[in-house]
Amino acid sequence: MTASIDVSIERIFEVLMNVKDPEIDSVSIIDLGMVGEVLIEGNKVKITLLPTFLGCPALEFIKTNTVNAVKKLPEVGSVEVEFVFHPPWTSDRITEQGHVNLKKFGIAPPPRYFKEDGSWHVDCAYCGSSYVSMENIFGPTACRSIFYCKSCKNVFEAMKPVSTLM
Amino acid sequence: MSMTENSMSAEYKEAITSLLFQLADDDFLYAFRGSEWLGLAPHIEEDVASSSISQDSMGHAAMFYQLLEDLGAGKADDLAHLRSAQDRSNSILIERVNGEGYYMETPNYDWAYQVVRSYFYTQAKRVKMDSLCESSYRPIAEVAIKVKMELYYHKLHWETWFKQLMSSTDVAKKKMNDAITLVMNDFGDVFSFGNLKQKIESNNLLDSEEEMKKRWLASIGPVFDALQMEVPAIPNHPVMNGRNGEHTKDLDEALLTLSEVYKLDPVAVW
Numbered sequence: 001m002t003a004s005i006d007v008s009i010e011r012i013f014e015v016l017m018n019v020k021d022p023e024i025d026s027v028s029i030i031d032l033g034m035v036g037e038v039l040i041e042g043n044k045v046k047i048t049l050l051p052t053f054l055g056c057p058a059l060e061f062i063k064t065n066t067v068n069a070v071k072k073l074p075e076v077g078s079v080e081v082e083f084v085f086h087p088p089w090t091s092d093r094i095t096e097q098g099h100v101n102l103k104k105f106g107i108a109p110p111p112r113y114f115k116e117d118g119s120w121h122v123d124c125a126y127c128g129s130s131y132v133s134m135e136n137i138f139g140p141t142a143c144r145s146i147f148y149c150k151s152c153k154n155v156f157e158a159m160k161p162v163s164t165l166m
Numbered sequence: 167m168s169m170t171e172n173s174m175s176a177e178y179k180e181a182i183t184s185l186l187f188q189l190a191d192d193d194f195l196y197a198f199r200g201s202e203w204l205g206l207a208p209h210i211e212e213d214v215a216s217s218s219i220s221q222d223s224m225g226h227a228a229m230f231y232q233l234l235e236d237l238g239a240g241k242a243d244d245l246a247h248l249r250s251a252q253d254r255s256n257s258i259l260i261e262r263v264n265g266e267g268y269y270m271e272t273p274n275y276d277w278a279y280q281v282v283r284s285y286f287y288t289q290a291k292r293v294k295m296d297s298l299c300e301s302s303y304r305p306i307a308e309v310a311i312k313v314k315m316e317l318y319y320h321k322l323h324w325e326t327w328f329k330q331l332m333s334s335t336d337v338a339k340k341k342m343n344d345a346i347t348l349v350m351n352d353f354g355d356v357f358s359f360g361n362l363k364q365k366i367e368s369n370n371l372l373d374s375e376e377e378m379k380k381r382w383l384a385s386i387g388p389v390f391d392a393l394q395m396e397v398p399a400i401p402n403h404p405v406m407n408g409r410n411g412e413h414t415k416d417l418d419e420a421l422l423t424l425s426e427v428y429k430l431d432p433v434a435v436w
């Protein structure tokens with residue numbers, strides 16, 4: 001009788017920590033809070049991912065990279081990865097570690113709160129100054145905006161806050 | 167997913183399918199018209215913003231086509247690209263050209279029209295998404311919650327443009343007012359459900375046409391008040407109703423352009 005070893009959830013999460021955002025290679029899908037559920041049945045693994053922005057071209061790469069990364073574990077028999085919309089991804093799903101890793105890449109993490117008038121503020125990703133102005137609410141990708149820091153005179157990007165209260 | 171294909175009545179399926187085509191076709195054409203501005207927007211920042219909005223909108227269309235595929239209506243990519251004009255349910259407003267000329271040769275597009283159409287359409291889409299968050303069809307409610315979050319930024323963007331141009335020079339104001347007239351002439355089918363009105367409304371897929379018109383007027387009310395202008399009226403009876411497959415030749419031309427690209431390489435990611 002050959003007993004197959006059950007796949008451990010810790011091993012899966014270790015692997016997922018190394019699946020990076022194709023555009024921000026310091027940040028993993030765990031950091032971004034994109035992993036919904038991990039279901040394990042014997043040697044079968046099923047993972048649900050929460051898309052950040054629906055039109056984001058990186059989503060398909062992330063899905064493929066997730067499948068390939070989990071497949072590499074010898075104890076895994078099959079992997080299924082699916083995007084789901086419930087719960088909806090919101091920017092407060094980004095972890096503390098995610099905030100640290102975004103800054104490493106020169107991207108300001110999304111603010112935790114909106115002001116009463118619906119506007120929001122971030123500090124400079126490079127020097128931490130609050131003396132910044134928004135240059136363009138739409139950055140090179142749907143999820144980011146462009147800011148200018150008047151203190152260190154750098155242009156930097158910030159992750160947009162996204163909330164169900166919007 | 168609570169409601170599966172097997173457990174829904176034929177009428178329910180007909181209603182949800184029709185509604186999904188309306189939403190998908192609207193966003194698909196809206197993204198296409200937006201993408202025609204690439205390189206032509208007033209400045210480079212606007213170019214970035216416009217393409218980002220078009221990309222989001224194409225993503226929304228893709229989600230609605232995917233829900234149709236899940237209902238067995240066909241492959242999402244084919245539904246987007248291979249259906250002829252008389253099978254399309256987008257609003258007339260969304261298919262209209264951006265102005266005179268063609269993208270590849272001497273485009274003479276009207277930015278005021280782009281701003282007004284985009285602002286009014288985005289507000290209309292917000293009203294629909296708000297309502298769909300409570301839809302009896304769970305899969306569409308889940309997508310609507312996501313779409314709504316992204317729309318927040320689109321609305322902010324177009325509202326800023328709208329207010330700025332309406333408070334600008336006399337020439338700008340004239341162009342904007344002309345654009346408002348053009349857009350409102352075509353607004354009659356935006357909130358129409360077409361021939362399936364009764365089935366869509368009675369199955370609690372979203373609020374009634376009348377209710378959503380009211381909410382749309384309320385959504386733009388404060389902006390018009392601040393500009394000391396009257397909120398424009400929505401025509402009661404559309405001259406043509408895109409929801410029933412009635413379309414202008416602008417749609418034929420748009421579909422020709424779109425399908426040429428698709429047929430060259432149908433497996434390419436779009």
Ligand SMILES: [Zn+2]
Nearest residue numbers: 124127149152
């Ligand atoms: Zn700085």
